[in-house]
Amino acid sequence: MHLSDHDLRQFDDAYLQTLTSAQARALLGKALADLKAARERLGQNPSNSSRPPSTRLPWEGVGGQETPAGEPEVPAVSGDVAAVADTPGAAAEPEETADPRPRRQGSRRPLSGAPPGRRPGTPGHSRTQHLPVDAEQSHRPTCCAGCGQALTDAHASRAHNARYEIELIQPGVGATGLLLHQTKHTYYECACDCGHWTQAQPGRAQAEVEWTVALTEWHLAGPLLVAFICALSQRMRLSRARVREFLSDWLGLELSTATINQCLHEAGRAVAPVVEAELYAAVRNVELRYADETSWKEHGRLRWLWVFTCATATLFVVGKRSVEVVRQVLGETFNGWLMSDGFWAYRDLDQRLRCLAHLIRKAQALEDGLEPAAQRFGIEILTVIATVMAAVYDARGAPPPAGALRARHAPMLNALLNECLRQRDAPHEKTRALARELLNDWDTFWVVLDHPELPLTNNEAERALRHWVIARRIGMGTRTAQGTRAFAHLASVIETCRKRAVSPWPYLAEVVRQRRQGLQAPPLPSPAS
Incomplete structure (x- = not known):
């Protein structure tokens, strides 16, 4: 842009009266160039730019047409602005008063000076949901950790630890629905004839420097439940809080967001x-x-x-x-x-291959623009690409001799190459950028003429x-x-x-x-x- 907001604020009728004819024409040229660039940006849509299809407004047509005549135009307001506008009293937010107390980074609350965590004497928070135990499983050591002797049920034993595991049970053949199954795992320690007591322990992977989350059987969520949480988060795109809500509403399972986050990191x-x-x-x-x-x-x-x-x-x-x-x-x-x-x-x-779809969008933007020379350049590029793509599709059905396809279209490509050389220093910014992009990766765009079996897009x-x-x-x-x-x-x-x-x-x-x-x-x- 030639004129900034700072410049525009200073322009009024009184200022324009002081300009000579030459100065007024120069200013008009800058304003015209800025107006065209602004209109071209407003005209961008997923078919002529790299904007994703999800950015198309609901009332826009597939081709990015304007609002039909007779219908009111709806201003495009961002989600944050709309949320503020719909919130009562949000427009007149009071200014913050000065507070001499220091604040935590990223927090609006001042530091209290007290250490973090639960205060002594206050009740703590732990798991309060108690599900029925559907099965129990015992784990005993198989050999003595001291002398290596095999341990059997005849050796004295006693329980030393236990854990609960909640697992998701998939339906069998001909059945439907998901079930939660809680198993109590009890770990025993056995006395060897040598006098050593050996304890059975839950499985655990060795620690890794780049991971702080543990990979261990000492976990409330079973493997399939972990996979289900990953499906809700990764595939269904639910936040940790939404996963927690889903598990509570539909499976009756209460898990904290910290546990859900641990499941994802562990997986x-x-x-x-x-x-x-x-x-x-x-x-x-x-x-x-x-x-x-x-x-x-x-x-x-x-x-x-x-x-x-x-x-x-x-x-x-x-x-x-x-x-x-x-x-x-x-x-x-x-x-x-x-x-x-x-x-x-x-x-x-x-x-290397270059995606022709990127090139088509940029050339389409030139054709949809307001600069005549840029329009002609964009049309020429689109014509060449359409010809090349049609030739590649035909060659896939009946492969021509090696080099024949490139030789047949050499005059057309040479003409486009010469035009790119002329436009690489063009005053129009988008024309200049596209010409230089073509020149930088010239062979990668047309290598499909030598290898028609290769793809045309990314x-x-x-x-x-x-x-x-x-x-x-x-x-x-x-x-x-x-x-x-x-x-x-x-x-x-x-x-x-x-x-x-x-x-x-x-x-x-x-x-x-x-x-x-x-x-x-x-x-x-x-x-x-």
């Missing part, structure tokens, strides 16, 4: 070895994979959610928007084709991201680094299982069950035949 830690051992290898050792990235928030800090997907696997990674993430996922010796957008971090890769990666973009808009990202890792690991396993046409939840429950016992996680299910 994320349980599948971490699967992600690192199988999914990284899966997206590296294929002929074709797709990549995309979108912004992500971790406790207010900007991160990026990356997706790398292929025919049988999908991997999500949250990190910086840098080339290091690409190298971490794809490795230093990358082979095969990568379909991506125009982010510069991909440019070091030799066999829709696979964008579809893989779509569900989690909606989750980001609902939940506003994650709050901790551990929560971010758990989210990415669970999303990777869930999407990979869905891509392989198998249910992720029984597998996730089995992974949690095995890992709680300190065992290795089972491999991912094979694609359904």
Whole structure:
């Protein structure tokens, strides 16, 4: 924009009277350019820009048409503004009075000086719901921890500890409904002939530096209940509070949000070895994979959610928007084709494809604009892309000789190349940016003429991201680094299982069950035949 708000506030009739004709024409040129740019921004829609379809207003048509004649226009008000406007008295919020007491960071309450936690003598809070015990299970040590002698039921024993586990029971064949089943696990200690007492203990995975959540059988929620909570949170996009409400209303189970959060983090830690051992290898050792990235928030800090997907696997990674993430996922010796957008971090890769859908949206924006030269440039790009796509579709049905397709369309591509060279320094910003984008990645757009079997768009990666973009808009990202890792690991396993046409939840429950016992996680299910 040429004129800022500060400039516009100073312009009035008296000021305009002081300008000469040349000065007035110069000011008019700036105002006209700003007006066109503002109108083009107002005319953006999912068909001519990178805006997602969910940003289309309910009263807009599919093509982004304006409100029909005769109907009142509804102003686009953000959720926060609308909430304030609908709240009585919110418009006249009183100013805060000065308070000399210090405040906690991110809190409106002053520090009291007292230590955090429960005050001595006050009643504590613990689990108050008491469910009936449906079954009891005893756990005895099998051998003496001292001398190694086998222990049998004949040896003296006594109970030393117990725990309760609430598990979700799925219906059998021909039945419907979900049931909660509570089991009391009693752990015994046995006396060996050598005099040593050996205790049976719940299973536990070894501690890991990057995880603070424990992977142990000493947990109220059973493996399948953990998987069910993951389904509500990850797949149904419910917050911890909404998961708690659902479990209470529909299953009669009272769990705290802290317990629900622990289940999610524990499941994320349980599948971490699967992600690192199988999914990284899966997206590296294929002929074709797709990549995309979108912004992500971790406790207010900007991160990026990356997706790398292929025919049988999908991997999500949250990190910086840098080339290091690409190298971490794809490795230093990358082979095969990568379909991506125009982010510069991909440019070091030799066999790369550019998504034509991104190019179509940007060219469509030029055609819908108000600048005549930009309109002509956008029409020329759209014509070339339509011709190339039609030729690729025809070649897939009847493959031509090697190099024939490129040679046939060489004059058209050369004409577009020359036009891009002329427009790379154009005064119109969007025209200049699109011309330079084409020149930077020229060969990646038209490599499909040499390999018609390759894809034309990056829709696979964008579809893989779509569900989690909606989750980001609902939940506003994650709050901790551990929560971010758990989210990415669970999303990777869930999407990979869905891509392989198998249910992720029984597998996730089995992974949690095995890992709680300190065992290795089972491999991912094979694609359904």
